[in-house]
Amino acid sequence: MKKYLLTPGPTPVPAEAALKESLPIIHHRTAAFGKIFEEVNEGLKYVFQTKNDVLIFASSGTGVMEGSIVNLLSPGDKLIVSDTGKFGERWWKIAKAYGIEYVLLKEEDGYPTDIEKIKKALKDNPQAKAVYTTLTETSTCVVNDIKTIGEVVANTEAVLVVDAISGLGAQEMHSDKWKVDVVVTGSQKGLMIPPGLAFASVSEKAWKLVENAKLPKFYFDWKQARKSIATKETPYTPAISLIVALSESLKIIKDEGMENIWKRHQLLADATRAGVKAMGLQLFSKAPCNAVTAVSVPQGLTGSAIYKKMRDDFGVNIAAGQGGLKDKIFRIAHLGYMEKFDIIIALSALEMTLEQSGYKLELGRAIAEAEKIFLSGCV
Amino acid sequence: MKKYLLTPGPTPVPAEAALKESLPIIHHRTAAFGKIFEEVNEGLKYVFQTKNDVLIFASSGTGVMEGSIVNLLSPGDKLIVSDTGKFGERWWKIAKAYGIEYVLLKEEDGYPTDIEKIKKALKDNPQAKAVYTTLTETSTCVVNDIKTIGEVVANTEAVLVVDAISGLGAQEMHSDKWKVDVVVTGSQKGLMIPPGLAFASVSEKAWKLVENAKLPKFYFDWKQARKSIATKETPYTPAISLIVALSESLKIIKDEGMENIWKRHQLLADATRAGVKAMGLQLFSKAPCNAVTAVSVPQGLTGSAIYKKMRDDFGVNIAAGQGGLKDKIFRIAHLGYMEKFDIIIALSALEMTLEQSGYKLELGRAIAEAEKIFLSGCV
Numbered sequence: 001m002k003k004y005l006l007t008p009g010p011t012p013v014p015a016e017a018a019l020k021e022s023l024p025i026i027h028h029r030t031a032a033f034g035k036i037f038e039e040v041n042e043g044l045k046y047v048f049q050t051k052n053d054v055l056i057f058a059s060s061g062t063g064v065m066e067g068s069i070v071n072l073l074s075p076g077d078k079l080i081v082s083d084t085g086k087f088g089e090r091w092w093k094i095a096k097a098y099g100i101e102y103v104l105l106k107e108e109d110g111y112p113t114d115i116e117k118i119k120k121a122l123k124d125n126p127q128a129k130a131v132y133t134t135l136t137e138t139s140t141c142v143v144n145d146i147k148t149i150g151e152v153v154a155n156t157e158a159v160l161v162v163d164a165i166s167g168l169g170a171q172e173m174h175s176d177k178w179k180v181d182v183v184v185t186g187s188q189k190g191l192m193i194p195p196g197l198a199f200a201s202v203s204e205k206a207w208k209l210v211e212n213a214k215l216p217k218f219y220f221d222w223k224q225a226r227k228s229i230a231t232k233e234t235p236y237t238p239a240i241s242l243i244v245a246l247s248e249s250l251k252i253i254k255d256e257g258m259e260n261i262w263k264r265h266q267l268l269a270d271a272t273r274a275g276v277k278a279m280g281l282q283l284f285s286k287a288p289c290n291a292v293t294a295v296s297v298p299q300g301l302t303g304s305a306i307y308k309k310m311r312d313d314f315g316v317n318i319a320a321g322q323g324g325l326k327d328k329i330f331r332i333a334h335l336g337y338m339e340k341f342d343i344i345i346a347l348s349a350l351e352m353t354l355e356q357s358g359y360k361l362e363l364g365r366a367i368a369e370a371e372k373i374f375l376s377g378c379v
Numbered sequence: 380m381k382k383y384l385l386t387p388g389p390t391p392v393p394a395e396a397a398l399k400e401s402l403p404i405i406h407h408r409t410a411a412f413g414k415i416f417e418e419v420n421e422g423l424k425y426v427f428q429t430k431n432d433v434l435i436f437a438s439s440g441t442g443v444m445e446g447s448i449v450n451l452l453s454p455g456d457k458l459i460v461s462d463t464g465k466f467g468e469r470w471w472k473i474a475k476a477y478g479i480e481y482v483l484l485k486e487e488d489g490y491p492t493d494i495e496k497i498k499k500a501l502k503d504n505p506q507a508k509a510v511y512t513t514l515t516e517t518s519t520c521v522v523n524d525i526k527t528i529g530e531v532v533a534n535t536e537a538v539l540v541v542d543a544i545s546g547l548g549a550q551e552m553h554s555d556k557w558k559v560d561v562v563v564t565g566s567q568k569g570l571m572i573p574p575g576l577a578f579a580s581v582s583e584k585a586w587k588l589v590e591n592a593k594l595p596k597f598y599f600d601w602k603q604a605r606k607s608i609a610t611k612e613t614p615y616t617p618a619i620s621l622i623v624a625l626s627e628s629l630k631i632i633k634d635e636g637m638e639n640i641w642k643r644h645q646l647l648a649d650a651t652r653a654g655v656k657a658m659g660l661q662l663f664s665k666a667p668c669n670a671v672t673a674v675s676v677p678q679g680l681t682g683s684a685i686y687k688k689m690r691d692d693f694g695v696n697i698a699a700g701q702g703g704l705k706d707k708i709f710r711i712a713h714l715g716y717m718e719k720f721d722i723i724i725a726l727s728a729l730e731m732t733l734e735q736s737g738y739k740l741e742l743g744r745a746i747a748e749a750e751k752i753f754l755s756g757c758v
């Protein structure tokens with residue numbers, strides 16, 4: 001059975017990038033690799049929409065999240081976390097592991113960051129070193145208003161750190177223009193290559209914290225990583241084949257252009273939402289993001305059963321809910337190397353899955369609604 | 380834009396076979412290649428459903444068609460050709476190039492071989508050495524009743540030669556059980572690898588003709604090719620990477636099983652037909668084959684415009700009509716490495732193309748009908 005991957009990471013890899021990844025490994029202490037490393041850094045700046053250096057690590061996204069704690073803070077520091085789901089939660093769990101005190105601004109599942117809470121927390125905790133939040137919260141499929149949060153935090157001494165792991169390259173994001181000090185992401189999402197690399201852009205305001213941060217660190221030391229960009233010599237062995245693949249996917253991104261990429265994701269998200277609504281289903285998120293759509297499971301069914309049937313009977317791998325949302329939602333990603341027929345496939349597989357699960361629906365309606373969106377927007 | 384290939388050759392290549400094709404070239408005068416060559420011959424026998432050796436040539440399908448003339452006939456011989464379209468026509472055009480006299484049984488476009496005509500031609504021409512026909516006529520999307528033709532020809536001195544280039548691996552075909560003496564095919568159809576290889580299975584009855592055939596030949600000499608199967612040493616340099624890819628695709632075929640493969644193509648063809656009918660369109664073929672579906676172009680539109688719009692605006696490469704049918708039909712292939720969502724994509728792209736071309740239809744209906752077929756048959 002043919003397999004289709006519509007999860008919010010890993011995401012499909014364009015053949016051009018996968019083939020580059022398979023070329024014979026070159027050594028990293030060479031001018032040839034140095035040139036690729038330099039190209040990659042320039043390409044990343046474009047995706048991040050920043051003039052700052054973008055640090056590169058061989059790690060999962062969680063690695064650079066940890067790096068964003070240990071490189072910015074010292075024992076006794078306090079931070080503010082806006083937690084809109086499993087990935088917002090990860091910020092304070094890392095802080096906790098390092099004994100850092102945090103102000104937790106927890107939102108109900110499906111709701112975005114309440115910016116008034118951030119304002120109040122900053123006012124109540126003027127000594128807070130940083131605000132940590134999320135661009136697109138993968139677990140609830142919520143998008144947060146980073147632009148406004150950026151305005152709020154920029155007026156304080158604190159830095160703003162944004163987990164854009166599932167959002168960058170899908171949801172509009174301007175690191176510099178929106179005054180975000182640290183933006184982190186991973187390779188297996190909007191960057192369209194396999195998992196294994198993670199990235200952090202760091203502003204001058206944030207580098208000042210880095211200079212004084214006393215939390216213990218070694219591998220994720222940002223000062224070392226920054227030096228490597230200047231010298232084109234990484235401190236440790238880089239994930240060479242992934243960086244080579246990234247150099248190709250960044251060219252693909254540059255060719256399409258960030259504005260067009262954001263528009264494409266908007267269109268895919270709109271079509272997905274229109275499709276699931278046409279099946280009589282409800283969106284779970286109150287502020288749906290453009291990377292992945294959470295659908296509330298209709299009465300009488302379970303999210304994991306829908307997920308499994310789509311995967312096993314139709315070859316379409318979407319995502320189940322995480323944690324407490326396991327059976328309450330399922331999630332269809334439209335993230336990265338995705339186009340209209342990926343959405344058509346997901347909706348068709350969902351129609352057939354629901355039909356066979358005893359859910360009443362009119363076959364083809366979801367496709368019709370998605371086609372209308374595509375006809376209005378992309379051709 | 381992502382590209383989808385739904386033409387009746389070339390057809391999509393499974394990644395497993397494409398990756399094998401990319402492995403470092405081995406030399407053909409080695410035991411390693413001999414082993415692959417042997418495996419391939421066994422695998423081909425299974426696909427052809429024959430105990431006869433299957434000869435392998437680096438050529439397009441037309442090469443083995445020419446081989447089927449020059450290896451079976453001598454100057455002064457007469458043959459019978461059932462011509463159901465562009466590819467039936469090719470049989471007599473090759474015969475003509477070699478100065479061989481032929482009895483032409485031409486059918487109107489869209490109609491299959493009239494078997495009564497073959498019976499009469501054999502009766503009127505008892506000296507005819509061979510009957511040439513086609514399993515699935517790619518230009519009109521007709522399937523011929525090879526089983527019955529096999530019964531008819533087996534009762535005569537003539538051999539039956541079948542062009543199964545687009546049909547083998549899609550449409551039920553039993554070379555031995557149906558008493559077909561020569562079956563030819565190419566690599567880029569049901570065998571799911573790129574173009575460049577062509578094949579012919581040859582019965583003992585046909586080998587007797589080969590022994591006495593006097594038409595000039597060199598590269599396509601079947602006696603040389605037969606010897607290579609016994610010795611595992613090809614007379615000339617074989618297309619090594621394609622044969623390696625074929626060894627992989629034959630494993631995929633064996634794993635699925637011919638019966639299942641025929642059933643899958645039946646289901647894909649049924650869904651395609653149901654889908655286009657739901658759009659109010661008509662099938663062109665009076666005996667539709669399971670490899671490719673010909674759709675009559677509705678009034679006010681042209682086949683080439685539909686074909687071009689689907690390709691350029693939606694990335695879906697179907698086939699236009701050939702020759703005189705260029706603007707009268709378009710053809711959607713469901714041949715080889717194809718599954719249900721390939722059909723869903725084709726139908727969705729066609730719905731959107733027709734909608735934008737001013738043709739009145741209800742979006743989503745074709746998908747609904749195709750989904751019903753899939754739900755009834757394959758899950």
